[in-house]
Amino acid sequence: MSELLTGAQIICRTLVDAGVDVLFGYPGGAIMPFYDALHGHAGLRHILVRHEQAAAHAADGYARAGNRVGVCIATSGPGATNLVTGLATAHMDGSPVLAVTGQVGRPMLGRDAFQETDVVGVTMPVTKHNVLVRDVEDLADDLRTALAIAIEGRPGPVLVDVPKDVQNQKAEYRVSGVGDLGSGKPRHQAPDTGHLEEAIQQTAQLIAAAERPIMMIGRGVIVSGAYDAVRALAERTGMPVITTLLGISAFPQAHELHLGMPGMHGEVHINKAIQAADLIVGIGLRFDDRVTGNTATFAPRAKIVHIDIDVGAEIRNLMHPREEVFSGGLSPEVILSTLAEVTGGRGTIVSDVGQHQMWVAQRYPFQRPNTHITSGGLGAMGFAVPAAMGVRLARPGEPVWAISGDGGFQMNMAEIATMVQEGIEVKLAIFNNGYLGMVRQWQQFFHGGRYSNTPIWSPDYVKLAAAYGIPGWRVKQASEVADALRQANQTPGPTLVELVIEQEANVFPMIVPGGSLSEPLEAAPV
Numbered sequence: 090m091s092e093l094l095t096g097a098q099i100i101c102r103t104l105v106d107a108g109v110d111v112l113f114g115y116p117g118g119a120i121m122p123f124y125d126a127l128h129g130h131a132g133l134r135h136i137l138v139r140h141e142q143a144a145a146h147a148a149d150g151y152a153r154a155g156n157r158v159g160v161c162i163a164t165s166g167p168g169a170t171n172l173v174t175g176l177a178t179a180h181m182d183g184s185p186v187l188a189v190t191g192q193v194g195r196p197m198l199g200r201d202a203f204q205e206t207d208v209v210g211v212t213m214p215v216t217k218h219n220v221l222v223r224d225v226e227d228l229a230d231d232l233r234t235a236l237a238i239a240i241e242g243r244p245g246p247v248l249v250d251v252p253k254d255v256q257n258q259k260a261e262y263r264v265s266g267v268g269d270l271g272s273g274k275p276r277h278q279a280p281d282t283g284h285l286e287e288a289i290q291q292t293a294q295l296i297a298a299a300e301r302p303i304m305m306i307g308r309g310v311i312v313s314g315a316y317d318a319v320r321a322l323a324e325r326t327g328m329p330v331i332t333t334l335l336g337i338s339a340f341p342q343a344h345e346l347h348l349g350m351p352g353m354h355g356e357v358h359i360n361k362a363i364q365a366a367d368l369i370v371g372i373g374l375r376f377d378d379r380v381t382g383n384t385a386t387f388a389p390r391a392k393i394v395h396i397d398i399d400v401g402a403e404i405r406n407l408m409h410p411r412e413e414v415f416s417g418g419l420s421p422e423v424i425l426s427t428l429a430e431v432t433g434g435r436g437t438i439v440s441d442v443g444q445h446q447m448w449v450a451q452r453y454p455f456q457r458p459n460t461h462i463t464s465g466g467l468g469a470m471g472f473a474v475p476a477a478m479g480v481r482l483a484r485p486g487e488p489v490w491a492i493s494g495d496g497g498f499q500m501n502m503a504e505i506a507t508m509v510q511e512g513i514e515v516k517l518a519i520f521n522n523g524y525l526g527m528v529r530q531w532q533q534f535f536h537g538g539r540y541s542n543t544p545i546w547s548p549d550y551v552k553l554a555a556a557y558g559i560p561g562w563r564v565k566q567a568s569e570v571a572d573a574l575r576q577a578n579q580t581p582g583p584t585l586v587e588l589v590i591e592q593e594a595n596v597f598p599m600i601v602p603g604g605s606l607s608e609p610l611e612a613a614p615v
């Protein structure tokens with residue numbers, strides 16, 4: 090069975106046949122044939138963002154929450170380069186995102202044509218795979234191959250660059266079986282572990298012989314849906330479980346074997362457990378430098394068993410209750426425990442990057458798998474607001490909160506317009522401390538208190554909300570927190586709550602960058 094379609098129509102058909110139903114994008118000259126084909130195309134909902142970076146983050150959020158490929162679309166040149174931060178974010182955190190970009194027509198390639206950028210070259214290091222489609226006959230299979238690569242093994246972003254004249258060319262549309270995508274979702278097949286039998290036996294012996302074994306788990310447990318297996322292993326062996334920033338919600342927070350988050354802002358007793366362990370069973374994590382600190386001093390007594398789908402990820406990188414001083418302003422702890430009460434643990438929390446991200450990771454009581462979404466590997470400020478749009482579209486039935494600092498929020502706050510136009514119900518919380526807080530903390534601790542370019546002015550967020558036609562609340566008193574969060578949670582549509590927190594609150598404990606997990610800072614150095 091075949092029919093004659095334009096390249097643009099072939100893109101639409103291939104996406105629909107692969108189970109894609111939502112696209113995040115922004116039009117422009119080189120992608121106009123695709124937008125023309127999209128007009129009125131049944132089965133594809135397009136979300137018009139306000140900046141292509143947001144399209145990539147939203148596709149990423151959609152992919153993480155929906156456990157399926159998220160798709161973003163941009164024009165050539167500036168449209169495509171605006172995607173780069175979002176693709177790099179997805180690349181670091183193993184999220185399956187497909188970017189389809191328009192490119193100048195083939196006769197103009199390599200001639201510095203208007204809005205020509207070698208996007209395949211630019212995105213090569215931040216994608217798993219990318220391709221410039223040179224012939225419409227290859228287009229459908231190039232898309233299918235890219236989609237399949239995005240979800241196979243360790244998921245990640247892929248990019249298909251389509252010259253404008255290829256979008257206008259006609260070709261037979263054929264179902265080829267390339268990629269064999271089915272629903273566009275990753276296939277969680279039971280892996281063939283035959284060749285690992287010996288390693289599994291050795292691991293079992295190591296666990297049986299260890300006196301202080303621990304498990305450290307990361308996002309790989311979420312991606313592979315291995316919650317039950319990991320929990321069974323923990324319960325059968327009694328090994329305590331440490332969850333990395335990206336592994337939060339892979340294990341029930343309230344479980345008696347759950348310890349919490351390790352590393353730079355991990356609690357002292359958790360890092361101590363790592364330093365004292367004689368065996369670490371690491372599952373689905375990279376042992377990145379924020380987790381290990383100085384690798385020369387990391388877990389000095391431990392043998393390490395590393396279980397990861399990415400064979401290259403083999404250890405290549407290898408407080409007690411926190412005391413914070415909140416003199417005036419709101420305490421993040423109160424805010425987060427109140428939010429947990431308000432959502433009843435039903436919602437998904439998408440955090441941005443900075444101090445508030447660490448407070449969320451340390452304090453929010455995540456109970457359900459994959460309900461904590463953040464930019465861990467890249468640490469891309471501006472992630473939360475657009476990613477939360479993608480999360481909400483993947484999980485329409487539950488509250489989705491984007492928690493940002495006043496810095497990161499201002500990077501992508503234009504997306505409120507997208508939420509309003511498209512009716513995407515995201516709840517926005519801004520932890521406003523008047524600073525680029527995490528950088529200010531480093532300046533306080535390590536740069537003699539010189540706050541170089543970290544004080545940051547904000548607009549009136551309640552008026553900003555009003556300008557977009559959504560309800561907004563400013564909260565300064567602890568007594569007002571619950572009411573504002575409850576109203577924001579209950580009121581239909583997007584809502585915004587600004588939480589004025591103590592200006593110079595710090596995140597503790599802290600391991601000095603590159604320092605040893607054995608030497609936490611529990612107060613600002615004098």
Ligand SMILES: Cc1ncc(C[n+]2csc(CCOP(=O)(O)OP(=O)(O)O)c2C)c(N)n1
Nearest residue numbers: 443444445468470494495496497525526527
């Ligand atoms: C795109 C980007 N630019 C710069 C940074 C460096 N950076 C990390 S945390 C941070 C401060 C974040 O400030 P804010 O959003 O106000 O959050 P807070 O730390 O105050 O909670 C900065 C500038 C980054 N991570 N991402």
